[in-house]
Amino acid sequence: MTGRGPGAGGPGRGDTSGARGPGSPGPRSRRDGQGGPPGQRRPGDVPPAAPRDPRNSTGPNSRLPPDRSTGPIPRLPPDRSTGPIPRLPPDRSTGPIPRLPRNAAVPPGGNGTRPPRPDGAQPASGARRPPGRRPAGRGRPRRPSRWLTIHRGDPGRRVGLTVLVIAIVLTLFAGRLVQLQGMESGYYKQAANTEKLKTIALPALRGTIYGSDGEILAITMETYTVWSDPQNIPAGQLPTVAAKTASVLGLTTAAVLNLLEHPSSAEYVVLAKNVLAKKEDTLATLNLDGIYATGAYARVYPNGTATADVVGLTNTKSNGMISGYSGLEEEYDSLLTGTVGSEEVEQSASGETIPLAGTQETLAKNGESIKLTINPTLQYQAEQACQQEVQKTRAQNCSVVVMEPNTGAILAMAQYPVSNGLSDIAVQNQFTPGSTAKVITASAALEKGGKTLSNAYSIPYAIFKGGQWIHDAEWSPGEKYTIAGIIANSSNIGMSQVVESVPEQTQYDYLKNFGLDEPDGLNLPAETQGTLPQLRDWAADERYTLSYGQGVAVNAVQMASVYSTIANGGVKVQPTLIAGTYSASGKYTGAKASSSKRVIDASTASELTSVLQQVPAVDAAANEDWGEIKGYAIAAKTGTASEPSPDPAHPCPAKNPLCVYGASYIGFNTNAGQRVVVAVNVQNPDTKTDYFGDEVAGPVFYSVMSAALLDQQIQPQQGLVAPYVRLNAS
């Protein structure tokens, strides 16, 4: 760098200046004002130029450095202070060259004459100053001003400052980036997600309800609503389309045509709801214009009306969810429903799901399925038998409960009229049991009253007990019956005397222990547990009426349970409808065994059974042989209860406040092996025909018991003889 100043700069300058000659004063005057005459300057400049030049020493070839090296530092401040512009005009006037001030092409020393400076102070400076001192003397005091200003001639500073500014701006950007992406990322992520993420509910399929042998009683299926836009049916084809649609849907052509001609709105009319897939399929193949079908999940009950009242009904909510409304569908709703899942998908602005984008999925858990103890075939036969009897006797209703005494499993719980799931008579209706409750009084007397089956009582025409006359349903003048005879012949007068062998508390306890006025254990919706007056509320004649089953109300399952207890050797097993459950994956879990408790001794149960075995023959003697099934031993009891009118509009006459009858027939087979209890109650039969238990409920018992024995594969036995029990005391 040292070499630059004198060696390179000097000659270069000298050359150019020489070439230009004195005629080019402009630029030179600025730059080389320091130099004075070229010739003079050259030797003199060498020493001072050397230390100053290093900055601009870009090399000998560059013409710029020489110019700059010639002393921009000392000279510029004065130029500035005076302003370069004022100076330029004079330069220009001297020729085009003044434009090139930056270009070192301008000969340095060519101009001996300097343009006049406005301030007039400067021109002399070059001359006055000794060349050697100039840099030191002038540079020092002006240095501060150099630092404060940016100068075209100082690219280092300029670049430095630019970089600094850029760095500051970039730092701000980076800071903002960190703020957005780091510190506030959660918020923005969420905001973005709410815009693009969509949660789809994954429906859980409602579980199926099966019969005891896997028959489908209730299942969720896709059914269709068939609807029409009559405007889309070509004119003139209306009758044809109506006829075709009607034949598939099982409707009349006239009805469909009427709907098509008088639609509920111009473009929409529903032709049929809950159309099964098969019909919809047939309809779809016809490809009729203007006829459409929309599918939705619905509950289907392929078994029809017979099991409807036990299984119950469902509701379909507006969101398509199916929920239990009555019966088992309601009781086991949460089990059947399962858990709804959800899926989060990313969607585009137009709402389409983006494939392969990350999705978050909570799988739906399908509902569990339930297997019932109900045997649909038996249920159907029971319903049929009930229907026949109700139609024959014009009764209000009929209910049948078939139960396995050792497990509590209810094999059938049928009724007529059917309500399609709206009411379950067997658990929701209560009735007066009548004579079928006599076994309870007898149990108390045998166990706590010191009585035996052969204790004798005389039966007058009527007996005055508790301030009231008690009669028998059928007149039996002046008999002497044993307790067995009192039960078998169903004497109210006799039972009123038997009950006096135990205190009221004991009588009450036995009624409660047998499950009267206690929950029956099925826990179905809207169940009744019957009514039994509290002991302290008993009127003077209460115990007598209660002894033969009046003044108390029960449901059909409770009554079946009483006889199950006797059939099961005195142990009461809680009734149940659930055989087991299938998990969503199909794994079967058997239901827990029903709870059980001993109500009476096994010996008492056995004694009562032997008495009940006499009843079919007693009935047969009265030409009502409904308890005789060839090849089977049957123990049974009839009941004929008197009740007040269920219809407030047609009350019973004041003279006879209990003018309505309830006929019952409850029994079980006593063969070796499996036993089944069948409890029949026919409520309010037409008294002009029949109303006694054996006459009205007997036929139902016979057919249902026959069906139950067949369905449960209970083998007949040969040469069965009933045990001898003395009924009459002489």
Next chain:
Amino acid sequence: MLLLCGLLGGALVSALVISTTLAEGSFQITKLQDSTSALAKQQQVLEEEVAQQESPQGIEQQAAKLGMRRVGELRFIDLTTGKTSNDGTPWIGAANAPGYAP
């Protein structure tokens, strides 16, 4: 420049390939979904049919068509002896026993 063009071209081609593959996949998905729903519907149609034929009413109707009727007396056939197990003996109740008076 050439490298840039190459990169751009490569990216373009791979984007094309990816989107084509995705589209192809979604076509296949749609096709399979269609066939799944068709089969599910068919299964449902058959299930309905089975459930209806299986129901006691359905069986009774078909049995009646075949000229069958309900059993009166319950009889079981012992397959080893070929004899029916119910000899039709009526239940002998206490009515036939001494001391019984209705």
